[in-house]
Amino acid sequence: MATVNSMKITDWVKPGDKSGEFKRQQSIFRNWISREAGAQFPPEKGRYHLYVSYACPWAHRTLITRKLKGLEDIISFTSVHWHLGAEGWRFATPDEKLPGENTIPDPLHPDFTHIRQVYFSNDPDYSGRFTVPVLFDKKTKLIVSNESSEIIRMLYHEFDDLLPEEYKKIDLFPKALQAEIEASNDWIYNDINNGVYKSGFATTQEAYEKAVTTLFSSLDKVEDHLAKQQAASKPYFFGDKITEADIRLYTTIVRFDPVYVQHFKCNLRDIRSGFPAIHRWVRKLYWEIPAFRDTTDFEHIKFHYTKSHKQINQFAITPLGPVPDILPQDEEVRAVQAAE
Numbered sequence: 001m002a003t004v005n006s007m008k009i010t011d012w013v014k015p016g017d018k019s020g021e022f023k024r025q026q027s028i029f030r031n032w033i034s035r036e037a038g039a040q041f042p043p044e045k046g047r048y049h050l051y052v053s054y055a056c057p058w059a060h061r062t063l064i065t066r067k068l069k070g071l072e073d074i075i076s077f078t079s080v081h082w083h084l085g086a087e088g089w090r091f092a093t094p095d096e097k098l099p100g101e102n103t104i105p106d107p108l109h110p111d112f113t114h115i116r117q118v119y120f121s122n123d124p125d126y127s128g129r130f131t132v133p134v135l136f137d138k139k140t141k142l143i144v145s146n147e148s149s150e151i152i153r154m155l156y157h158e159f160d161d162l163l164p165e166e167y168k169k170i171d172l173f174p175k176a177l178q179a180e181i182e183a184s185n186d187w188i189y190n191d192i193n194n195g196v197y198k199s200g201f202a203t204t205q206e207a208y209e210k211a212v213t214t215l216f217s218s219l220d221k222v223e224d225h226l227a228k229q230q231a232a233s234k235p236y237f238f239g240d241k242i243t244e245a246d247i248r249l250y251t252t253i254v255r256f257d258p259v260y261v262q263h264f265k266c267n268l269r270d271i272r273s274g275f276p277a278i279h280r281w282v283r284k285l286y287w288e289i290p291a292f293r294d295t296t297d298f299e300h301i302k303f304h305y306t307k308s309h310k311q312i313n314q315f316a317i318t319p320l321g322p323v324p325d326i327l328p329q330d331e332e333v334r335a336v337q338a339a340e
């Protein structure tokens, strides 16, 4: 059985930890692509590769950003298979037909079967977790970064010299909003993005209740905020342009009803019946912006969580609902329709 710091890959809470709380580890590879002269990792077309999983909300951030910034021909990517087993993420085999563009064997290392081999090829003594996303430099064969919050920021402007004007001008982290975005990232990460995991992986009642009540009070805060924005005809988190705040919140919200409500016990309410402004916002992104819809794969998402986390779902049965995974923009659940 594979171990990480004497923990099994599938131990989400350290065995014997009396708090029962899930604690996410820090990412280890923290280099930057930079267009400054002499940079170790300069922006170049075709040089970098993203290893992602369509299931993973952190990796999903990088796929959305890559597409919003028009970097499809500049940065290649591979998605792993949706199943996370005892050896961590694995690549699809050549005979497997899986949904999602580029869910294929590792095109850079045809003999690699697992993401862990990419980590060990950089550091044979690597003792952290084998997480996605991984931003890989094909030229030096080095991992640039395995931290999604930093990878997305490298994509905002470092490649701009290679991009046409229409993409160059897309600014997902505008100066005037940076302080507000940073402030919202802080509580949205702790309470919502990571909050669903803290709720789902908790091994004590206390740890679960603390996480789930914090999660829902922060969802209420998001609901109030988006309702005010929408009342002022501003569809996105910070106005009428998409920013990092939308990307980071979306990847959790789009998974909420299909997975987190039942699998992670985040069930005080669901989005479609309990948070009208969030529901409007997430559907606008999904249905109107291809960078969101085309990178969202509900089969990877549902199968990954329900068939990988055996300690939560022993028989790996994937619930059929909710139906549909996401509602069309002009349709509401019956109770909402009736109330209208």
Ligand SMILES: N[C@@H](CCC(=O)N[C@@H](CS)C(=O)NCC(=O)O)C(=O)O
Pocket: 009, 026, 027, 055, 056, 057, 058, 059, 084, 088, 129, 130, 131, 132, 133, 146, 147, 148, 149
């Ligand atoms: N801080 C990292 C977290 C990434 C992360 O935890 N990814 C999960 C998938 S959702 C993973 O690969 N987990 C595998 C493992 O922990 O063994 C980031 O944001 O890039």
